[in-house]
Amino acid sequence: xxxFSEHFHQEHFLTKIDVRVKLLVVLSLLVMVLSYKGFALPxxxxxxxxxxxxxxxxxxxxxxxxxxxxxxxASIVLILKFLFSGKAVMFSIQMxxxxxxxxxxxxxxxxxxxxxxxxxxxxxxxxxxxTPFTEIMAxxxxxxxxxxxxxxxxxxxxxxxxxxxxxxxxxxxxxxxLGYSSIRRGLNxxxxxxxxxxxxxxxHSQNTTTAMIQRGYDGNIxxxxxxxxxxxxxxxxxxxxxxxxxVWKI
Amino acid sequence: MKIQKSSRTxxxxxQKYGIYxxxxxxxxxxxxxxxxxxxxxxxxxxxxxxxxxFAIAIPFVAYGxxxxxxxxxxxxxxxxxxxxxxxxxxxxxxxxxxxxxAGTCSHPAGTGISGILxxxxxxxxxxxxxxxxxxxxxxxxxxxxxxxxxxxxGVMGSFAGYLTFRGLRALKANLWIAGFMAGxxxxxxxxxxxxxxxxxxxxxDSPFMPLFWKILIAFIPTQLPLGILEGAMTAGMxxxxxxxxxxxxxxxxxxKPEEAIS
Numbered sequence: 001x002x003x004f005s006e007h008f009h010q011e012h013f014l015t016k017i018d019v020r021v022k023l024l025v026v027l028s029l030l031v032m033v034l035s036y037k038g039f040a041l042p043x044x045x046x047x048x049x050x051x052x053x054x055x056x057x058x059x060x061x062x063x064x065x066x067x068x069x070x071x072x073x074a075s076i077v078l079i080l081k082f083l084f085s086g087k088a089v090m091f092s093i094q095m096x097x098x099x100x101x102x103x104x105x106x107x108x109x110x111x112x113x114x115x116x117x118x119x120x121x122x123x124x125x126x127x128x129x130x131t132p133f134t135e136i137m138a139x140x141x142x143x144x145x146x147x148x149x150x151x152x153x154x155x156x157x158x159x160x161x162x163x164x165x166x167x168x169x170x171x172x173x174x175x176x177x178l179g180y181s182s183i184r185r186g187l188n189x190x191x192x193x194x195x196x197x198x199x200x201x202x203x204h205s206q207n208t209t210t211a212m213i214q215r216g217y218d219g220n221i222x223x224x225x226x227x228x229x230x231x232x233x234x235x236x237x238x239x240x241x242x243x244x245x246x247v248w249k250i
Numbered sequence: 251m252k253i254q255k256s257s258r259t260x261x262x263x264x265q266k267y268g269i270y271x272x273x274x275x276x277x278x279x280x281x282x283x284x285x286x287x288x289x290x291x292x293x294x295x296x297x298x299x300x301x302x303x304f305a306i307a308i309p310f311v312a313y314g315x316x317x318x319x320x321x322x323x324x325x326x327x328x329x330x331x332x333x334x335x336x337x338x339x340x341x342x343x344x345x346x347x348x349x350x351x352a353g354t355c356s357h358p359a360g361t362g363i364s365g366i367l368x369x370x371x372x373x374x375x376x377x378x379x380x381x382x383x384x385x386x387x388x389x390x391x392x393x394x395x396x397x398x399x400x401x402x403x404g405v406m407g408s409f410a411g412y413l414t415f416r417g418l419r420a421l422k423a424n425l426w427i428a429g430f431m432a433g434x435x436x437x438x439x440x441x442x443x444x445x446x447x448x449x450x451x452x453x454x455d456s457p458f459m460p461l462f463w464k465i466l467i468a469f470i471p472t473q474l475p476l477g478i479l480e481g482a483m484t485a486g487m488x489x490x491x492x493x494x495x496x497x498x499x500x501x502x503x504x505x506k507p508e509e510a511i512s
Contacts, residue, residue, distance in 0.1 A: 120293025155333020191486015201334035209327035
């Protein structure tokens, strides 16, 4: 899983900022972008976040993969709104029995939603690139997210890599024996692969529990301890949120 | 002349960067090897709709969490098991499956099988965990659309899968048929709910129903065959578990002990 942030995040100023401050800024920006009626704020946020991603030296391949799906969805929404929604007709083309009609107000609505998608995705992507998973979990515990939920998240994250390795081994073995040579065989092989993953998940959960009980597990996993807030970080983040709030209000 | 030259250079630069941006966008769109149609992307829903779907999802997740807490008291391995099931759902819903009619790839939801194995309430929690990791680190779905995604994939997918499987088993259907129909209906229920969420979120001042039907029809080329593929995959999984580890199906109360022996 090369795409997870742990595998490429560099030493830069964003990783050193307290995760609670980062989460507060990200959540505030998300609320502002989602509730903003216009283009300026989402575009400003996108440019800012893209700049941060470039400064973090995120590999281009990872960057493109991260943004390809939201861009695809934004384009679909734009086309849907442009062709099927709105009243002010821009053009009308007859294609056999189908009439395609473009709407000016639909286009503006579509662009507005597309900007909102890209703005919101950029914020979360910047957070994901700049913060390791365990730190985000520690931050969530400070926000009073139930401990049981965070523990399950940590188990899931840990075992994604283990199960992925298992999945690759099974997949390669199936592929070498022409397991995906036709749709029917492919479906059978895929069912076997996922079924094997479920069996492995059961086995891993039993083995992990035994190992953890031997090391004193009583049903709770300790979280990372938080350091006290740094005054300059808090002040800078409040100032930043305030500045964005001014743009949001305009 | 100098000013003219510099303005021409400036315009040329803008054109050059414009072309780069266009090429980048086209490349991103073309490199979308997998259409993750089940996940509603970050930012697509306005604030009020995002909050609405959160309000619906939170009680389900809280109930699932409470059930895990109760079950973990008697069996310490239950919490790791739920975490591992979340990892399995994460991996399944990241696996691209070729969709012949659309000429592209899509992904299964995986909530049908988790609904069958751990029950719908805990399956919702499993889905919520998998969706949060995908939103934070893969940009599949999003933080703001987490609630909507939990409702469509977790609540609707898990309940549809679970109820179909249980209903068909009560009618004495064999494991393959029950598993297939559970996977099929879990996928289609997810896709139907996603269409409702999308139409209500992006319609603006337009009426709801026409846009809903258009989104539903737009999804058909991928989701109709994908539902069948997910059904076959779920059936294959259930049958494999029955052949290799029937004790697990008994432990998870999917089968009665006498059914496992026969």
